[in-house]
Amino acid sequence: MTRAGYRRLGWLWFAILTLCAIWLGWMLRHGLPADTDLTALLPADRQAPLIEQADRELGRGFENRFLLLLGDDERVATTRALGQALQTLVDDGQLAAIDWRELDLADADPHDWMGHWRYRLLTPAWQQIIDRGDAGTLVEPALRRLFSPTARPDPVADPFGLLDTWLARLPGSPIGAADGLLTLDRDDRQWSVLIGELKGSPYDMPMQNALHATLEQFQQQHPDAELLRSGLVFHAAAGARQAKHEISTIGAASLLGVLLIIGFVFRSPRVLLQLMVPLLAGSLFALTLTLGFFGRLHLLTLAFGASLIGIAIDYVLHLQCDRAIAGAGFRLRRLLPSLALGLISSVVAYVAQALTPMPGLRQMAAFAAFGLVGAWLTVVLWLPRFTLHASPFTARLATRWWRLCQPRWRLPPWLALVGAVALVIICALRLTSDDSLELLNPSPAALMQDEQRVQQLLDRDTGSRYFLVQAEDTQTLLARLDSLDAALDRAIADGLRVEYQSLAGSVPTAAAQQANLSRVHELYGAPLDDLIRRAGLPAEVAEKARARLDTSAPLTVADWLDTPLGQYQQRLWLGETADDGVAAMAVVSGARDAETGRTLQAVAEAVGGPQARVEYVDRVDRIGALLGELRRHTALWVVLAMALMTLALVWRYRRRAWRVIVPPFGATLIVLAAFALGGVPLNIFNQLGLLLVLGIGLDAGIFNVEHARQPSAWLAITLSTLTSLLAFGMLAFSATPALHYLGLTCLIGLASVWVLVPWVRPVDPDRIHQQENEHG
Amino acid sequence: MPLRRWLITLLLLLAPLSAQAFDLDDLQRQLATTPALAGSFEQRRELADLDSSLTSRGTFLFERGKRVVWQLETPVEERIELTPEAITDGSGESAPPGGEQVAQLFLQLLEGDWQALESRFTLALSGDQDAWQVALTPKEAALRERIAGITLQGDRTIDRLDMRTPDGDRLEVRLFDQHPLNGS
Structure with a gap:
């Protein structure tokens, strides 16, 4: 290709990216159309919109409200202090309402609004009594009720107390009133109940901070008071605090590590900037095309897709290492076959997944594949045109590092095979999987305990x-x-x-209500007359009471x-x-x-x-099953993709193909065996980590064989595994289970890739190149 | 010494008399001198939309701070026990929904527990220790919808309770033949 043609391609790519940015801006004009429901990742015929709706309906109370239980010896005073502190949040507009006083929950009297339905509502016990012809036995209890000092008798509207009997059967709230406070009496202990209502989203940060600060301050001032919390807002706040903490520790450490390493090797801050350009361009390209194709994006796609684009750092590092060391002698043409092969092998793996019937996997695969292509094009078309101030130190470092890492002996194929078989056996015997949601719950244990105790105390x-x-x-x-x-x-x-x-x-049902009305007519015969007479009331009271039955409504x-x-x-x-x-x-x-x-x-x-027409749904089990299904599908398609890749590699490398596949497949096996031995169950998140390990391992394998004699390739492989280790492997120290599993996989897997590469390097590259030419 | 002690006792006895106002605290102390008593009652419930009334009679037992036992004798036999925690009738059944609140109020009235009552009512005391009357008016609108006003009358003990609802119903309880119980 001519120099001018290459430049034109570069500009064309720039134009495409500009178009992407405009298109993306237009698609995002109403915000990101993102899905969060896990079932959106499933094929359409497997989705259950009604169950989703039911879940949302039932979850609403948990999302929009929170509940505090306060136990203390000085209950009245401490509850007042907390209630007033929270009231200031309401006054500041952070919360919609806070209920804690006795009257806050006082309802109007049910007699006022249930009145005209009462003749059609009978408890099963009363239905049986009247059906047996024993309606007369209801007179005595009715008489007692009429004369009780605490009852509110109404001989005309309801002489038998139908409504009271029916209401007594409805599940009442366990929350009562005592000392002027909303109170829960359980196990000989009185808890004050404070119910807060949120104004907006439980994820609203200023509100979370204000609420957290108020509760912290209260607990400092009243260290003896026991405070139990329940509600999504507390879990969301804990998650946000944890994320913030980890960004400032793990995140900062990774970033610092990457900066130090790249700065140390290249002695130029510009290389760092150039490292980011392809990743950003790839993400832009991927986001635009995926949104364009699918119309919507799942948040999981975004999170994992963006991580998978991290593989593209390989292309940057191989190119830059080669440039830094070769200097003016750098030729893109020499590097292009391995770069292309690295891209194709990864993209093939994703394209295989894009063919699955699972929309979630398709999205994720498309996102990763577009991202890699975009990043690759940026590396190939743009990076060589950016000036690189090559330091002679880089070349010296590469040579020294290359010598240092020469293994004393090489891995024979038969030993690799025996090792692989042994690892497979370990995995087959010991590896377990666990898709339960509990395993992935990011909330702190103390908060989960609070939640469980509140629900247990409230029967909620x-x-x-x-x-x-x-x-x-x-x-x-x-x-x-x-x-x-x-x-x-x-x-x-x-x-x-x-x-x-x-x-x-x-x-x-309407029929049951009609039957109840007939029963009440029977009760209002002789038994009513009896009741009115014994109560010492005039007989016309009975007539007035009977007349009321005609006003009854269903x-x-x-x-x-x-x-x-x-x-x-x-x-x-x-x-x-x-x-x-x-x-x-x-x-x-x-x-x-x-x-x-x-x-x-x-x-x-x-x-x-x-x-x-009746379905039993256990949300926790259901989500676990969905995650499991997603995991099994991913695993199946990854295995297929690996088989396909192996065929392609065998076609190109013939007898040397095993040297290419040992780093990615070996690392995968080592990770799985480590999990098997360590008792770490397999789930969707560590499996997605394996995709990263496979991609980076495969690139390492290809460059290791293609450029077996070049210290620059080994330096690039080292840098790429090291930076990925820092970026992803460090997540192993995260307290968020999903990130922990992803990180743990990358930590073990990428370290294994790096260790395996030198052992499978071709013995005499010159001879192999000759062979290759003969074949080619 | 005996003279001095006698003087102090006399002063203490005379103090409430000499004071201008007989206040709720004095009344509470006065009622508290009988920790337990028993007697008879007559309960009359006048219903506004009926010309007649529901009248019942029986005996009662009152143990301050513990419980009230209401033993209906006519026209129906029934034993109702009110404690600060629960209200139970003869069959051990619990009260209708909201009944606990009424029962609690009833108990607070019979005890003259002004501190508890003051959170929900405005209290007005008139008369002296031999013939006093306390008028209670609900503070909150929600309670005013159910209770228009309550009047308590008595001397050493509470003799009459009168509760009126906004719709014109009226509950009148007269306590008589009251005698203190020892021990229990």
Whole structure:
């Protein structure tokens, strides 16, 4: 290619990147269209929008609110202090509301708004009594209620206290009032309850900081007070603090390390800048094209895609090392075949993944492949044109380093094979996998303990387990919920240790309500006359009471959800679904073990029938299963890609192919064997780390064979593994499990790549080059 | 010495009399001198939209700071026990929702627990120690929707409780034949 042609290509690439920047700017004009739901990574037919909606509905309370439990000997005074401190946050506009006084939660009297529905609402016990013809036995208790000093009798509207009986059966809140404070009485201890409502997102940093500072200050002033926290905002704040801490420790150490190494080798700050240009150009190219193709981007894609582009640092370092050492004698043409092969082998691996049926993997693979191509083009087209102030020190260092790292003997192929077989056996015997979400939970243990204790004290759940019930119309849905309740009641009577919340207990079907009204008519016959007579009231009271029955109206779901009591159950109602049906949930809390899960699953199947209109969902298990599926798919396609690459390498390198594949595959095996021996389970995150190890290992293998005699190649391999080790391997020290696993994999894997490379370097490169020419 | 002691005792006894105001603290001390008592009651509930009323009679037992036992005799037999923690009837069933609050209020009224009552009511005391009357008016609007006002009357003990609701209902409890209990 002519010099002018090369320059033109460089400008063309610049034009393309400019276009990308404009296109990207246009696509981002409304913000980044990012997905966070894990299921968005699954094929469309595997997604369950209704379950996603149910999850969101149930999670809302946990996201928008927080709850504090305060236990102290001086409870009243400390609660006041904390309540007032938090009130200043409300006044400053950081929080929407904080409830802690007795009257903060006082509802209007249910008698005021439940009145005209009461004749259609009967508890099962009363239904049975009236059905048996024993309605007369209800007179005596009604009489007692009428004359109790603490009751509020109403002989006309409700002489038998139908409403009180029905309300008593509804799940009440465990939060009561004492000493003018919202109070929870558990295990002989009184806890003050403070409920905060957020104004915006739980991830809002200024709000998190203000809340954190207020609580810290309170705890310093009242060291004896026990404060339990629950709510997403605390987990989000802990995560943000941890990230900040790690950026200032691990992040700073990595950056400093990379700066020192590059500065030491090249003696020029400009090289550092030139290191970043291809990575940035690659990211721009990848982000634009991926968004353009897919329309949306998953946050996981962005995170891992950006990490995978890190492989491109290889191209930069190989080019720069060669330039620094060869000086004016540098020729791009000499380096181009290995650079091209490095790119192709990595891109092939990603293209293989882009063909999978998993949209998540496709996105990630496309992002990484575009990114690598973009970075590679930038390296090849632009970097040689930037001036490089080559220091003679770099060449001296390369030679000295090359001599220092000459192994005393070389790895024979048979030994490599035996080693590989041994490692495979270890992996096969010992390697485990764990996709559970608990393993990846980044929240500190103390906060998780708080969360569990609060939920246990309050008998509350975060809605992580529920039955999703669907039907063609509301009445069928209520009936189905009702049979679900009945099945659950039977299971609970048989020893299942769970509790549940369901709408069926609050809103009977229209038919059931009509039947209840008939029963009340029966009760309002002779038993009513008896009651009125014994209470010493005039007989016309009975007539007035009977007249009220005509005003009775059926209670609908919408009516109920509008009442102050029903508001607590709004999260259970999903309403109309996409297929013109309706859906609701019954939330389960209590014992959580495999046996319970199986029983609940069986209940769902029995009630849901063959059309599976009742589904049992365990969010934690479900997300774990999704992550596992993603992991297995990735593993499968990576293995296929590796097989494909091996074929391509065998085609080019023939008998020397094993020398190319030992660094990437060997490092992968070493990582897996180390995990097997160390008892580290395999999950999606350390597996994505393996992709990085494979890419960098393969580049190292190719350059090691192509430029076997050049100290510059060895220096570049060293620099590339070292900088990647610093950038990714250091993440092993992160307290965020996902980053820890990714980092641990890179730490072991990249170190293994670096150690393996010298041992598989071709013995006599000159002879091999001759062979190659004969073949070629 | 005996003379001096006698003088002090006399002064202490006379002090409340000589003071101009008989205040709530004095009343509380006066009520506290009977830690436990028993007697009879008549409870009359007048319902505004009915011309007649619900009247019941029975006996009661009161142990300060512990419990009140309400033994209905006519027209129906029922034993209701109120403690600061719970309200239980003869069958051991708990009160209807919100009943605990009413029970707590009832207990605070019978005890003359002004400190607790003051958080929710404005208190006005009139009369002297032999014939006093305390009028309670709810402070918060939410409570005013349920209770218009309460009046307590008595001498050494509480003799009459009168509670009015905004819709015109009225609960009147008369306590009589009261005698202190020893021991228990």
